[in-house]
Amino acid sequence: MNYLDEFKKFLSSHYLSTGVRLTFGAVIPSLIFHHFGILSEMIAFPLGTLLIGSTDNPGPFHRRRNALMIAILACFAVACITGFLRHVHFIVFAEIIVFGLFFSLIGVYGNRANSIGLIAMLVFVFNIDDHLSGDAVLRNALIFSAGGIWYLLLFLIIQTLRPYLLIQQLLGENFVELGKLLSIKAGYYFAKPKYDDLFTQMIHQQVILRENHETLREIIFKTRELVTESTNKSRILMLMFLDSIDLFERILNSQQNYANLHRAFDDTKVLRLFGTYITWLAGDIQQIGLAIQSGFPSHSRHDLDEAYNKCQSAFERTRRDRMTHENMEDYIMLRQILNSLQDITERIKKLHRATTYDASLSKDYHVDFGVDNFIPKQEYQPQTLIDNLSLKSSHFRHALRVTLALLIGYTASLFFDFGHGYWILLTVVTIMKPAFSITKQRNLYRIAGTIIGAVSGFLILYFINDGTALFILMMVAMVLAYTFIKINYFVASISITLYVLLWFNILNPAHITAVLQDRVIDTVIGSVIAYFVSSYVLPVWEHSQINQYIKEAIKSNRKYFDTVAAKFAGRALDVNEMKINRKDAIIALANLSDNFQKMLSEPKRRQLKMEEYHQFVATSHMLTSYIASLSTYAQNNAHTGYAVEFELMIRQIDRQFQAAADVLGGTIQGNLDITRESLPQNQKLIELLNTRKKQIKEIGIELSAQSPERKALSELKTINGLFELISTITIDEIKILQKIVATKG
Missing domain, CATH: 1.20.58 (Methane Monooxygenase Hydroxylase; Chain G, domain 1)
Structure with missing residues (x-):
């Protein structure tokens, strides 16, 4: 896919729409509060919008709605408990143990529960800092919850106006990734293929597609409007998803003994011709994905029938000139590839037509299988949590590591003057993951991103004095931060650091230099703690x-x-x-x-x-x-x-x-x-x-x-x-x- 297509995919992705939704959800009330001169007193409102909104992972409407409501209630309770008791240090230590274990361990219930646990831990960390007065604890907890409720209302409004938006975004992305898989497959047909590299790429791509399919299955088969109360658009979306699964299987089952193919046909043009045609088909699948995301019909960039006929003619010509009774089995193998290409071509032509939402395609549509068998199962029984209270559980080991790292970080913040000591704990909470490999990667990205973001922020504040320009840059940084938070943590770390510095500059410009230093120092300390605890405390390899x-x-x-x-x-x-x-x-x-x-x-x-x-x-x-x-x-x-x-x-x-x-x-x-x-x-x-x-x-x-x-x-x-x-x-x-x-x- 070329860079223009990648940019189109980014613009219509659910990642960008999430970033924009969170940013405007936080900025609009902030502007209103700023206009009335109460932003500093109401700062918990946009913070509540950002944190509660971060738990809004893709999924069925009812699960997203329920998760947001649970997050609001959980964060309100944590804010009150932590705020009223934060001056009693031994109680804070007890809270770290209880909250650290519980909110890390609820990850056993899946990504949505894990997101709620993470946000609850962040609320805990924010509220153990002494920047709030004792009398304002309940007030700030209510303001924070109001910010979360504001995001919930925003979510409900968007869902009502655009009920199929998320499905189109995810389904389009699924086709784009499917096209990339077929493009990798095309590499086997060109001269001197690097088999190990191609295999590694295919494995990586299949992991991405598996995650996409699981999310889409849950959303599509749990959305009543698609399964029972279907409209023409919902039926077409369902059909396109089912076709994508069949197309994925068709691509998967086209595996051949490519070494034998090259041995038999490298001195002909037929394999290169097949490879070029497969690349065209891959491009068409990606175009279909972009069309689904944008809502516009897709069109093939090539005449697929003519291209297929050229492949067929090349095969027949080669067979006529070179096939004997001794090498007949090689041509049987080549014929099967041609049949597979024909099948994929017809599926792609049908999908191009589906992007027009032609009613005739869904006229006889009906769900003729038990959809429950295709939905990822997630049980929320208390016994699941109890069963994981064992060192044999990787989730429990992770919870112990997070808790210990928080205890170390909190102790360090008490004995040393780090300015914004709670940033150490924020770093620990956001970096540490059950898998060491992910923790290690996020550690490096967090440190590098924080340093680059801090330097960028310093240069921006040094050379730009215009308040409007700084505000626009802050909004851009916020959009990038919440767009890339789940797909590129390095970019997200740079953007988060940048917008936090610009935000502090708006609230208190006199102390921005100290904020810059504290941000870098606290992040490095938190990263070091996270790395050593992940490496040496009950690691799960x-x-x-x-x-x-x-x-x-x-x-x-x-x-x-x-x-x-x-x-x-x-x-x-x-x-x-x-x-x-x-x-x-x-x-x-x-x-x-x-x-x-x-x-x-x-x-x-x-x-x-x-x-x-x-x-x-x-x-x-x-x-x-x-x-x-x-x-x-x-x-x-x-x-x-x-x-x-x-x-x-x-x-x-x-x-x-x-x-x-x-x-x-x-x-x-x-x-x-x-x-x-x-x-x-x-x-x-x-x-x-x-x-x-x-x-x-x-x-x-x-x-x-x-x-x-x-x-x-x-x-x-x-x-x-x-x-x-x-x-x-x-x-x-x-x-x-x-x-x-x-x-x-």
């Missing part, structure tokens, strides 16, 4: 959790395979069950990949068995792709005349899956006989393949192309090949797991 993610990947891939493969053994295919198992397999793969990526950011001494784990992640990716490819044929034509042959293969592969799980669980050690067993051969297919080769040899390619066996052979050969690849991959996983277990022992 990713290698201690990866085996659980591997177990889930094996389990979900097996369920996905069994559901799909059943059709080839003559049993009925439950499409809804297949889609659920597909979702679970992709989520398990993304979780495993994400865990491995976090391991790369940990200290070298903690990066155990990295080569073996990398190999397993790679094989899991290929395994899911091959099963997805198999599912395409299961939904179309399963060739039930070969049920006996396929049943033998299915049983063998199931035994291999079980062996992999047993090795990981420690119930099987040493060499396994199953790794030396060959997959049962499909004798009927071998006979058909020999017949086809004989036809080509005797009557030539042109005449034999009319043979009815050609298409059946092409599909059967591919299906059989997929079973063989799945078997080979599972055996490879068994061998990799044997190395992991042996090394662990």
